[in-house]
Amino acid sequence: MTDNLRRADADIAGFQASPTLSSNLQRVLVDLIELHLQGKQAHWNVVGSNFRDLHLQLDELVDFARTGSDTIAERLRALDAIPDGRSDTVAATTSLPGFPEYEVSTTEAVDLVTSRVYAAVDTLRAVHDEVDAEDPSTADILHQLIDGLEKLAWLLKSENRKI
DSSP: OHHHHHHHHHHHOOOOOOHHHHHHHHHHHHHHHHHHHHHHHHHHHEESTTHHHHHHHHHHHHHHHHHHHHHHHHHHHHTTOOOOOOHHHHHHHOOSOOOOSSOEEHHHHHHHHHHHHHHHHHHHHHHHHHHHHHOHHHHHHHHHHHHHHHHHHHHHHTTTOOO
8 A cells, every 4th residue: 555655646746846946946935035024124114204105115015025935935835845934044045135123214214125125136037047947837936026026126216216
């Protein structure tokens, strides 16, 4: 019976992520988790003119990053890989710079958060070609994340734009 179960498991094993694909998606995962956390830190500690609008806009970014991290983690599981979203792993491996622990003005928050969004996008773009070569379906997820994050960065940075 055990041999029959093993054969059945082997017969239903679909596409599985290589170590490279898993590693690339893990990089994306930790950056999205960190972006979510830093967006919340900014949301809680932003002060100044246009506070309410920026406060709400940061919630949009936080929701997008949180949903994106969940999508990436679930994609890893669908490909029989193990996502690691533990706080110590995120802190040790994210490419995003740390966020200030103090209150930040709306202008400073826009610049700080926008730079972190672009750091996450840089990671997505850095892993994209290797992901696409192995799994175009997963690359489609990365495309959606890049599009969404770049739109959110544009909306954020427009707050500080002078014409």
